[in-house]
Amino acid sequence: MAKTIAEQASDLRMSTFKLARRLRNERATDELSDGQFSVLGGLYTHGSHTLSGLAERDHVSAPSMNRTVNCLEESGYLTRISDAADKRRVTIELTDAGTAIVKETVKKRDAWLHHQLRALDPTDRETLAKAADLMRRLATQ
C-alpha cells in the first residue's frame, strides 16, 4: 500500500534530520567548527569572495562572518586582500594551509559515509545517488 505524499514528506524530513545529525557527529577534525569549515569549503569550491559574499552564501550576518573570518585568518587558513580599485572591499582567499585542511577534512568527513555506502548493494546506492540530486534541487528552490 502506497504512502500518501504527506507521509512521504514526514519520512523524508525525519530521515534528513537524522542523517544530517549523524554526519555532523562524524566530524573528523576538532580543529574546525562546522561553520568555519563551511567557509573554507565554500572558498575551495567556489573561489574567493568578499566578506559580504561569504555572509550571504552562508545566510549569516556580516559581523558574524567577520568574526569567523578573523578566527580563520589568525589560524592561517585564509588571507584578506584589499581591493585596489575599491578600497572598501576586501577579497578573502584560501591560503595553501587552508586548501590543505579542506582536502583533508573532506576526506575524513566522508570516510564514515563512504564506508556505509560500500556496504549497500548497488541498487540502493543508485537510489541514494538519484535522491541526492533531487534533494539538492529541492533545497535550492
Next chain:
Amino acid sequence: MAKTIAEQASDLRMSTFKLARRLRNERATDELSDGQFSVLGGLYTHGSHTLSGLAERDHVSAPSMNRTVNCLEESGYLTRISDAADKRRVTIELTDAGTAIVKETVKKRDAWLHHQLRALDPTDRETLAKAADLMRRLATQ
C-alpha cells in the same frame, strides 16, 4: 560514466546538509527553537522520559537539557513528575498544550516539503521515499 562511491558519499553528504538547513529554515513557529521542538517531538512520539533519557536521546548534556526543560515547563508545554519509587528521578510529560503545539508544528513544518513533493513526478517521489528509508537506516547504525 558512473560516479565513484566516494563521489556519491560526498554528494549525499552535501545534499543532506543543504536540505536539512532548508527544512530548518522552514520552521513555521517562532515560539519554539529547534532544540525545544526536538524535545517536545521526542516526548510526543516516544512517550515520557526522565531528564537524562531526554538528554541522551538528543545527544546533549544533562545540564543543557535541564535548561531547555525549565524553559518548556515555564511555557506550560511539559511537567515534571517526581518518581514515587526513586525520588531522585523525575519523569517529564507533555501537557495538553505541549501535545497541541507538537501537532500544529509538525503540520506546518511538513507543509513546505509536501508542496515540493507534489510538484515532482511519481518516479522521483518513489526514489525519495526509498532513499528516506535507506537514510534512516544509515543514520541509526
Next chain:
DNA sequence: CACCGTTAATTAGCCTTGCTAACCAGACCT
C-alpha cells in the same frame, strides 16, 4: 545501623556563535 560509593538532577559559570546597533572609511554624486 552507619558509612561510603553511585546515580539523578540541578546550579554556577564559561565559551562559542548568532544577532543588532553603531561606527569608520572609501566611493560616488551634485
Next chain:
DNA sequence: AGGTCTGGTTAGCAAGGCTAATTAACGGTG
C-alpha cells in the same frame, strides 16, 4: 567640498552548548 550610500568592522547582547561542583536519594557492606 559636502552629503549620502556602501562595505567592513567593532561593541555589546542573547541563546544554547559545555564542564565542574552541589544536593538528594539509593544501596550495599562492615
